[in-house]
Amino acid sequence: MATIKDIAQEAGVSLATVSRVINNGPKVGDATRKRVKQIMLEMGYRPNANARALVTQRSASFGIVLPELSDPFFATMAHGIESVTRKIDVQILMSTGSIEKATELKAIETLLEHRCNAMVVHSKALDDATLINFAKTIPGFVLINRYIEEIGNRCVWLDNIAGGQTMARHMLNQGHTKFVIVSSKYQIDDPVDRIAGIKQELAENGITLSPDMIEYSTPDQEGGEIAMQNFLAKGTEFTAVLAYNDAMASGAMTMLQDHNIDVPNEVSVIGYDDVLLAKYCRPKLTTLRYPIEMMAVKATELALQYAAGTVPEADCTFKYAPTIVKRESVGKAIS
Structure with missing residues (x-):
């Protein structure tokens, strides 16, 4: 497997130049950037996401915690999140919590191990205090489908x-x-x-x-x-x-x-x-x-804003309301 050193040697540039290209850094001419990227492609080089995160101080991954994967409701939620992250070249890391306290905790910790500093978490089993602590320590921590007053600005929820x-x-x-x-x-x-x-x-x-x-x-x-x-x-x-x-x-x-x-x-x-x-x-x-897909989009945008250091106004609320869809299964009561 090709290394950054191999790329630098083939391109005739320094390791620092290759690093700048990988991390979209400045001080690299367009022609050089194009040549290095072409050589990376030809040699099958793939940047290490964790190593890249150490350089850029931000994760190339966005975390999601879901109760389960088989439920269409949560598939729709994941689709809403992915519709945002794919536009900014951020990969999704997904973990499941199974509505169990220990499993939800492990799911969040696993995402942290992969340097996810932005994540949307669907948690129903963890207590408020634990989630509040995560919100204080994870820059882009956002809850979906749950409201906790102390971290209300980080909650996207349904009435x-x-x-x-x-x-x-x-x-x-x-x-x-x-x-x-x-x-x-x-x-x-x-x-x-x-x-x-x-x-x-x-x-x-x-x-x-x-x-x-x-x-x-x-x-x-x-x-x-x-x-x-x-x-x-x-x-x-x-x-x-x-x-x-x-x-x-x-x-x-x-x-x-x-x-x-x-x-x-x-x-x-x-x-x-x-x-x-x-x-x-x-x-x-x-x-x-x-409106879970709409809510998921909002939660993702909010998590990315927090991770980037942008904080919404103190009185912002992200409460949504369900609306009725009339079809055929409800009729007049029998007289």
């Missing part, structure tokens, strides 16, 4: 309470009064806040949601099927299903249809996220659009 209110309000406007919730079993802020929003909206309309009207399961299609199966087995009466996400909504609809219950003529179902799956359910899923 899930408002999302829960919007879901319930849409069903109420269709005349529904008998509700069930299919929610995630993970004790994180998102499902808690969405249920709080739903309960608040229902209470304002004189409806109390009892605990047995909520089923918790894994936030995927199988979890939605299991939760709905439990409602059917208990003989629960309902005409409206509010699901934690589109995957659970899809699973719930499948179970209803397997029991010859028509959606939306007998039971209406609403999801959350508006991932690609929502468009291809049958019936097509009414859902709340989670």
